[in-house]
Amino acid sequence: MPALLKFGPTATLLAGAIALSACASKAPKELPPEPGPATNTDTNSGSLGPAPGSQADFVQLMQGSDTIYFDTDRYDIDSSDQVALAKQAQWLGRYPNKRATIEGHADERGTREYNLALGERRANAAKNYLVSLGIAASRLSTISYGKERPVALGSNEQAWAQNRRAVTVTID
């Protein structure tokens, strides 16, 4: 097991801020939904962003930190993964009734069955780290898609690096 770094609240905030500034130039993976009709303004308290506590809100606030990446055949949580997971934990801490599924994936350069097991192992590594940050294990489930659901479609190192991932998806 990799050494699990415990973040205090301050450290978590700081880490989040660093991650935010580091990612500031990147476009968010998913654009927030278009402003809805007038009926939506109640829940959004006048804001035009996604409803607080929704998956759309999570995606928007994470700015890419909903996904952590792994080296070939590895499943350890490195320091940049720790920063991203701390950010996720912060959000999950703010919405204690929200549950999340962590989807584990592998790149295409492995056999199908092993990659299913590897994706499960990666998803569990992310889950265990979130639990170590104080998120109840009962709020987190895992699922592996092995190499069956790539996000980057090329057959090159860059695409494979993007596909070796664990994605946290909160359940609306």
Next chain:
Amino acid sequence: MKTAALALALASASFLAFPALAQEAAPSPTVAAQPVAGEPEGEGGLTVTVSDESEWQDLGIAITSFATDQDVPTQTNAGTTAQLGRAISGVIAADLRNNGLFKPSGPQGLPEVSYAQVQMPDYPVWSMRSADMLVQGYVRASAGGTLTVGCYLYDVALKQQLVKGGWQFGASDWRRAAHKCSDLVYSRLSGESPFFDSRIAYIAETGPKDRRMKRLAVMDSDGANHRYLTSGQATALTPRYSPDYQQILYLSYLNGQPSIYVYDLATDSQKLIVRNSNPTFAPRWSPDGRWILYSMATGGNTDIYKISASGGSAQRLTDTPGIDIGGSFSPDGSRIVFESDRSGSQQIYVMNSDGTNQRRISFFGGRAATPEWSPRGDQIAFTHIAGDLRIAVMRPDGGGMRYLTDSWQDEAPTWSPNGRIIQFFRTARNSGQTTIWQVDLTGRNERKLPTPVGASDPAWGPIRP
């Protein structure tokens, strides 16, 4: 009619081969009923990329149109008995040609053979045509739609009959009679066990790489009689035919979590083999069909389990930290070859079928995955990963490793029933398109199988009775 009554029954045990020729009155009719074939049949475009040069494979075999005593309509999709005779010869020629085994000629371009000549070949004609071997046969229609096919192999130089066989079958099963004749010829000339009359379960793939639909499908060993079993709503992976062809084990995302189901072909229904919130992968049958191996992940750690095919509680066979997955029984069921990354990378191990005496057998560098024990017991096929993924074989002691393919990504070998040919799937760079290929143990005869759409995870079933 019997065929109709059996239309939903699986075509397994209902087809009998008569070792001695059913020349005249055949014993009580046995009618084989194929499950309703949803898809049209086709020969497809087969390609032989390399041809072998060993002696018996150079044999020139003339395959004549099978004759009939009476040209009458049949209930087959081939037409009358005479048309069926030509179609059967065509299937036999394709079987022998496409596997790079012989140099067959016919039935096109060869003299017509009369019904009376089937058992009295005109040897001088075939000598003049430089045929070494001659295959002749007949088709006869019986009352009730049953058909009888006779198959004869002659040595032209010796002017001698080498072997003969006869089969009765239902109309929808006519290709099986052709495959039985191919098997008879192949076995007699090569000394090997038959393999043509067998089926393959696989995953049919359609759509773009990031949203690909993966459906459970089945086909004959030559790609004919193709049929989809699942709709594609839930991703299906890694099927395995039961030894009696009644059921298929496979992985489905039907309930969200990847889980192993057993699909019953007679009733088109399926059930989970383990009720559990943990994901299960990599299902395998024991050779006698009484046991099921599977792998289950608990907290990210994957181990191999064994459960009776009739239910009950599972027995855990591995308990090391890491991923223990796959598993393939030796033909006698006493041992299991499997894959584990307990050493730090995927390698191949052998254990007794109760989980004892686990030891690593792959020590040749790179990673080694998806081991499959040959039905003959003498070889283990697997995927070797060292940059590219390639199909390789080794002895059960781990020695004698050699590659059979050299491509960008070949994986998941499955053995022909006689242990002489291996199918696997090949993934194309970038597009991720998948195709099923086969290669013989020399590594020289490699060809692509005809499938209507993309295809992966082939699982070859045993020879049919």
